[in-house]
Amino acid sequence: MESNSVAQQEHTEIVDQLGIRSLRPGRYFGSLPQYYVDRDHDKCIRCLVCVRQCSWDATFYDANRNIVYNKYENCVNCKRCVAMCPTQCIRIREWTDGFRDNDNWSDKNIRGIYKQADTGGVLLTGCGNDKEYSTYFDKIVLDASQVTNPSIDPLREPMELRSFIGRKPEKADSSRELSTKDYPNIVAEVPIIFAPMSFGSISYNFQEGLARAATNMGTYFNTGEGGLHPNFYKYGKRAIVQVASGRFGVSATYLKQAAAVEIKIGQGAKPGIGGHLPGEKVTAEISRTRMIPEGSDAISPAPQHDIYSIEDLRLLIYAIKEAVEYSVPVSVKIAAVHNVAAIASGIIRAGADIVVIDGFRGGTGAAPTIIRDNVGIPIEVALAQVDQRLRDEGIRHCGSIIAAGGIRSSADVVKAIALGADAVYIGTAALLAVGCTLCQQCHRGRCAWGITTNRPELLPRLPADFAEERLTNLLRGWSHEIQEMLGLMGLNSIESLRGNRLKLRGVGLTKYELDTLGIEQAGR
Amino acid sequence: MKVVYPVLGRCINCHLCEVACVISHSESREPISAYFFEGLRFNWDQSQNYVDPAQAKQAGAPIPLSRCKVWEDNVSFTSTMCRHCEVADCVLACKNGALYRDESGRVLLNEDKCVGCWMCIMACRFGAITRNVEKQNVPGVKSNGINHHCDLCGDMKIPACVAVCPTRALVYEERDYPQEMESEITIELPAEIA
Numbered sequence: 001m002e003s004n005s006v007a008q009q010e011h012t013e014i015v016d017q018l019g020i021r022s023l024r025p026g027r028y029f030g031s032l033p034q035y036y037v038d039r040d041h042d043k044c045i046r047c048l049v050c051v052r053q054c055s056w057d058a059t060f061y062d063a064n065r066n067i068v069y070n071k072y073e074n075c076v077n078c079k080r081c082v083a084m085c086p087t088q089c090i091r092i093r094e095w096t097d098g099f100r101d102n103d104n105w106s107d108k109n110i111r112g113i114y115k116q117a118d119t120g121g122v123l124l125t126g127c128g129n130d131k132e133y134s135t136y137f138d139k140i141v142l143d144a145s146q147v148t149n150p151s152i153d154p155l156r157e158p159m160e161l162r163s164f165i166g167r168k169p170e171k172a173d174s175s176r177e178l179s180t181k182d183y184p185n186i187v188a189e190v191p192i193i194f195a196p197m198s199f200g201s202i203s204y205n206f207q208e209g210l211a212r213a214a215t216n217m218g219t220y221f222n223t224g225e226g227g228l229h230p231n232f233y234k235y236g237k238r239a240i241v242q243v244a245s246g247r248f249g250v251s252a253t254y255l256k257q258a259a260a261v262e263i264k265i266g267q268g269a270k271p272g273i274g275g276h277l278p279g280e281k282v283t284a285e286i287s288r289t290r291m292i293p294e295g296s297d298a299i300s301p302a303p304q305h306d307i308y309s310i311e312d313l314r315l316l317i318y319a320i321k322e323a324v325e326y327s328v329p330v331s332v333k334i335a336a337v338h339n340v341a342a343i344a345s346g347i348i349r350a351g352a353d354i355v356v357i358d359g360f361r362g363g364t365g366a367a368p369t370i371i372r373d374n375v376g377i378p379i380e381v382a383l384a385q386v387d388q389r390l391r392d393e394g395i396r397h398c399g400s401i402i403a404a405g406g407i408r409s410s411a412d413v414v415k416a417i418a419l420g421a422d423a424v425y426i427g428t429a430a431l432l433a434v435g436c437t438l439c440q441q442c443h444r445g446r447c448a449w450g451i452t453t454n455r456p457e458l459l460p461r462l463p464a465d466f467a468e469e470r471l472t473n474l475l476r477g478w479s480h481e482i483q484e485m486l487g488l489m490g491l492n493s494i495e496s497l498r499g500n501r502l503k504l505r506g507v508g509l510t511k512y513e514l515d516t517l518g519i520e521q522a523g524r
Numbered sequence: 525m526k527v528v529y530p531v532l533g534r535c536i537n538c539h540l541c542e543v544a545c546v547i548s549h550s551e552s553r554e555p556i557s558a559y560f561f562e563g564l565r566f567n568w569d570q571s572q573n574y575v576d577p578a579q580a581k582q583a584g585a586p587i588p589l590s591r592c593k594v595w596e597d598n599v600s601f602t603s604t605m606c607r608h609c610e611v612a613d614c615v616l617a618c619k620n621g622a623l624y625r626d627e628s629g630r631v632l633l634n635e636d637k638c639v640g641c642w643m644c645i646m647a648c649r650f651g652a653i654t655r656n657v658e659k660q661n662v663p664g665v666k667s668n669g670i671n672h673h674c675d676l677c678g679d680m681k682i683p684a685c686v687a688v689c690p691t692r693a694l695v696y697e698e699r700d701y702p703q704e705m706e707s708e709i710t711i712e713l714p715a716e717i718a
Contacts, residue, residue: 047542052538450536457598457601463692
């Protein structure tokens with residue numbers, strides 16, 4: 001068997017040198033192309049911009065024939081060449097000669113099997129769940145004020161988006177001298193926070209852009225599990241820092257300079273499994289940030305090995321609270337799974353000030369495709385259930401809820417907040433804002449858009465000031481839209497919408513689904 | 525005077541500045557005509573070696589001659605072009621008076637006077653001058669061509685390269701002329717020659 005695979009390796013190397021990828025013994029279909037690069041050779045001026053911009057080894061120039069050509073099997077449809085071509089002579093199309101029509105065995109399934117039969121490995125991917133599960137956000141509609149209650153024009157009247165996130169006092173002291181004890185809260189001027197994305201999974205520049213945009217808009221960014229680069233400590237007051245199962249980059253300074261500390265238990269794209277940053281991606285800067293040796297694999301275990309129960313979680317929460325001297329809120333992030341309401345209740349009772357629920361549409365830098373596509377539950381139902389459970393138990397004020405995973409627009413933000421969230425995390429939306437085309441190749445670390453890579457030659461493709469500008473624009477646009485939506489509902493503060501499910505109605509949902517979401521059927 | 529400066533660490537090696545340069549100096553100002561029909565000038569190959577134009581045409585690898593040039597390292601890139609120095613060594617070095625400074629401060633070329641002696645290339649401290657090998661002014665002599673360098677796109681408000689750069693790696697601005705640039709030309713000879 002081993003000699004077989006060695007022979008296979010040699011074959012592969014030689015065939016690669018020859019540049020004929022389809023001729024691999026026994027692997028006829030493994031390198032079957034998925035995309036066809038349609039280049040108009042009459043318009044191509046051979047400037048070779050596409051050749052230089054392609055980071056996937058898919059575009060080449062043949063000087064003898066004076067022609068730009070592609071290795072189609074390497075094309076991932078990231079559209080970098082399309083965006084950069086000065087004569088617009090490139091279009092990327094599906095490789096149309098697919099397999100015989102079959103609704104059960106889609107091309108994706110067939111290709112997956114070919115690839116696994118070739119390699120015997122686990123298929124990896126990036127970004128979020130792309131399967132066609134129904135999205136509840138698209139089946140929920142908002143209310144508006146007509147005649148009997150006035151709508152508000154946000155351009156003429158004050159409209160409050162400021163959100164306080166963290167534990168609230170049980171009741172305000174009504175005596176003349178206010179003696180209510182305030183718990184540490186984070187104050188977001190817009191209820192939209194950048195999702196945890198670690199330095200290592202995203203580029204240095206992008207993280208700096210996130211930090212600066214969060215500073216501009218008075219909201220927060222999350223460091224992810226990769227620690228905080230010393231250069232970014234100046235954005236510490238806008239940083240939610242993560243303590244994950246690998247404990248990368250965690251130190252007393254790291255915790256103390258942050259606005260909030262987040263214990264990461266799970267991630268929506270890959271609930272219940274850990275992470276693995278390959279050694280070759282651990283560059284000098286990443287090794288410094290993660291506090292691990294350069295070139296060593298950064299492996300996050302699946303569970304936090306000191307947390308096997310709610311009681312254990314309480315120990316860690318209070319250890320962190322002691323470390324930061326009770327000055328900042330502590331958050332716990334879990335993936336949305338079955339029984340999420342009971343788990344969230346336990347987390348709040350364990351002393352967490354914030355519980356983050358990450359839905360199954362949540363993105364990732366790298367996850368097994370099979371897990372990303374099949375594990376977890378939608379954020380809408382998880383959110384509704386958690387909010388209801390905490391209210392029923394009378395502990396809703398003890399912690400805030402942040403919804404993550406699948407927030408695509410300002411309407412989703414409004415719906416999530418009406419379903420009970422105090423704020424939302426946006427990850428994929430932030431990536432899209434800086435040029436991501438959702439080619440789902442983040443795990444390969446050679447993002448042609450310079451977003452999910454730290455290769456020095458690709459880094460300048462996304463300068464930090466571009467990211468800052470575009471992310472600030474996104475948040476500003478969304479906050480205007482949220483204000484408009486609040487105004488038309490007759491509300492002048494995001495607080496009035498929080499958990500206000502009467503503003504929501506369902507369209508095309510079963511009674512059981514409406515019950516689970518805690519909303520009424522449209523028309524009633 | 526405003527000239528084009530590269531911003532270090534922002535170049536992504538796309539060479540769109542060169543494309544824009546070729547187009548802005550073409551008659552049609554349109555990429556396809558500029559590249560295919562309007563006096564192709566070849567002199568660098570893919571590995572940045574000088575190629576004789578006749579050979580390049582035979583090899584079918586035409587690369588139009590732009591006035592800026594992206595220098596490539598494995599991981600860092602930068603585009604360079606003429607800085608129109610306040611004390612322009614090339615103007616001082618030009619024996620025919622082909623290079624001159626116009627009233628706006630730009631260092632320009634009188635094409636009819638250049639004989640291709642290349643003292644300007646020797647003198648330029650930025651390596652910003654290249655050879656336009658398709659033109660020659662000395663009949664009957666196998667010429668090296670004439671001087672070819674950035675003219676800041678003549679009539680355009682900002683140079684084409686600055687306008688197209690996708691990461692704003694080129695800026696068109698006025699800066700104080702560095703003191704050390706005003707010194708006389710000094711040439712340090714390698715040890716074996718000295």
